[in-house]
Amino acid sequence: MIEIKDLHKNFDDLEVLKGVDLTIRPAEVISILGGSGSGKSTMLRCINGLEEISSGSVVVDGLDVTKKDELKAVRKKCATVFQQFDLYPHLKVIENITLAPVQVLGVSKTDATNKARALLESVGLGDKADVYPAQLSGGQKQRVGICRALAVGPDYILLDEVTSSLDPEMTAEVLEILKNLANDGMTMISVTHEIEFAREISNRIVFLDQGKILCDLPTADFFSADGGMADPRIAKFLSKMGTGS
């Protein structure tokens, strides 16, 4: 379980998160929506300590991310998939996936390679194991990014606008994989602009506005006229995104 309590985050004088409370239970799929600058990516980055929190607490399965030795364990539990893929350019696809399991978790190279090959097969990239990232399309890179996250056997997957750099066709291929993961019971926290995707895979939708949670509702309620849509800020956001009914 991930428990975020009264989370504040400042960048110098700019307060980006102004007291966020959120609990994420195992097997939940949560989508975090909100406009640009609402603090949604920052919140996600606070979960695995990529941003140091200013005050409040983030606890993952009883481990406090503000404590250095506990943060290490948190990072083993939470794997992140990033917007810009950020694959290691000097390593082949298979090595991108096996590096963390072998170097951080101490898995044997053979086991890590076997698992990586199986993961690549599952996302339709079985024939790309031995090429370098520069030789892949954006959608393929992001699928490798997802395999790299899954290879460490995480309890939680953090998705930071994973389709924002992809064209619609590539977006569809990545979302399909994430949908399958959600169906398999993976706990996922997804910061996204893909409203339809959020609606399709999430149990809950959290809407952030100016560093605060404006609403935190089950998906069906969020999109209902007397639920999230009743809030003018959310209705306006969704209408601008071309969704909401």
Added chain:
Amino acid sequence: MPDLSAMLEHLPAFWGGFLVTAEISVLSIIGSFIVGLIVALMRVSEAKAARLFALCYVDVFRNIPFLVLIFFAYYGLPEVGVYIDAFWTGCLALSIAVGAYVTETLRAGIVNIDKGIIEVAKSFGFGRIKLYTKIILPIAITSSIRPLGSVFINLILTTSILSAITLGELTSASKIIASTTFRPFEVYVFLVIFYGALTFALSALIATWHKHLNRYNEV
């Protein structure tokens, strides 16, 4: 009239000097790379004292004429009881002086790495040592290999200054041949050819290595 064939009988003397130059070049390239790597890591370290030391080192050694540095080491240090022979004085001085340029070249390679890649590694729980050995340095060295090549070619050319501290390297050997044959034109043509052979060999090596290391950028 210049007569290059007059140099043929002096080839063994040229060759002797050439070997000393080649040996000191190889040792100093290795030495300066090690020094440069260590100081570059200090230069990007989180420890303020390490960063300050690295900055001072680079500034000091890039601002001392190399000739002054070797005079100080070879003629100055014995006065305080430190005696190092000409060969090792040359090796150490080149390693330390050129190390400053290697530091800056590697630092540029390190700071130019996409921050996202480093964040990914951190998010997977990579510690500092593995982050550097598995990700940062391989990428930084790959992107720095061409500029490093220029630094090392300059190092080879700088070895000629070591003739000033009596080291019997290529330039020194040539000066002796010139003074005994009174044929400076022919002698220095040969000298240019010998230096050219060394720097050309290094250039070819760097180009091959660059191609090998950058194989992942080929689409």
